[in-house]
Amino acid sequence: MIVFRDVHKAFGDKPVLQGFSLEIPDGATTVILGYSGGGKSVALKHIVGLLTPDAGHVEVDGHVVDALDRDGLTALRAHIGFVFQFAALLDSMTISDNVKLGLRRQALPDAEVTQRADDALALVGLGGTQHRFPGELSGGMRKRVGIARAIALRPKYILYDEPTTGLDPVTAAVMDQLMIRTREALGVTGVVVTHDMRSAYAVGDRIALLYRGAVRQVGTVDQIRQSHDAVVRQFIEGRPEAAADAERSVGSMPV
């Protein structure tokens, strides 16, 4: 289980997370929704220790992430796959080498590394691209390679940072199906950060809305759909007129 406990994080004088608390249960996909620049990716990066909280803490399976030393972080990261918004593939390496990168760190035999990399690429529908370079692939294909790189590690958790942002609707739907298939095939716990409502409804078992640095509401997809909270309605319906309602209810516009 991943737990955020009253996490605060600021960059300079700009507060991003302000008392962010959330429990992410095992075996389900939790979607963190929120406005662009609202701190969703910042929250996600706390889980793998890429960022540390100014106050509060993040726990993964009972380990306080910011209290871990480098060896502890290395051990933790071996169980977590991270899919970056723009894939973050190493552009000097082939697709195959990118997918093998994390596996090589685990000192597995070469044959197993190759087999697992090939299996992961096949699962995301990119078998046969092993010898190509990231620059030769489309944005959607690169994101799928990013997923392959994460699932090749056979992680317990996969964190998706804006997996459908910048994709056309069809490719975005393919990404949604891929995330669902990954959960079903591998039984991983997923955390998806997005502002794409269609994707959130498609892949999420639970949805949390991040608003002004804290969780505004968390619940099942149906609970969020039927929410009477003005801010939640404003977000999920994307109605400009709802913004004024939300502003009256909370006193200011969202950050």
Next chain:
Amino acid sequence: MLRLLTARLSTWYAGFGRLGHLLADIARGLKDLPTWPGLTAAQLRRIGVDSVPIALFIAAFTGIVLALQASYTFTGAVPLYFVGTLVGKIVMLELGPVLTGLALAGRVGANIAAELGTMRVTEQVDALETLAYDPVSYLVIPRVLAATVMFPVVVALAMAVGVASGFVTAVNLLDLSTVEFVRGLRLFYEFKDIWYGLVKATSFGLAISLIGCMKGLQVRRGAEEVGRATTQAVVVGAQMILVLDAFWAVVLL
């Protein structure tokens, strides 16, 4: 004015603090033997072997100009075989290491800063961390080691080519015989002339690669920051070469 000076001193102080952190991280990362040794070979080629043509080009023309200028300066007053002395001493002690260092501050320092800065901006450095790699072991140590090892090799070749081009120039354009040039070259020669230049080159390689890595990894966002980091890597690297040049002259001569 005082505020500007304070700000500049504060920036320098912070820079040394970051350098200290980076050195500590490198010391820690050296224990990560499964990572950096395998990556160092490629950097030896990129930083060292690929730098040889520009270093030799500079050295060749430096030797030519030194021989001609020495001849111009000595005319009538100093025996012409001193052309060999001057070419040898200046190429080995000063111009070989320093001109090569300045050229490589541009080629190597800029390359490292731009590459690591771009990797930072595109989250490739974060990706390495999430895949349980230490970016210092993976990115910094191979580059710093390669530069520290290969700079003296490149400078040694530059010294040889600089002296050789001075010799060819003297023999063909200055009415100086081979025997005379060699006599001048050996006149005040000491083995120290060579190792002094190579010690300087080693320190230049270390400084340029450290500065390039530090500036590159400091980038947080955007192409503009990558450009700024690249420029700073070259400027600060060139400044450090001149400072180290003076330092070694005080300490070793």
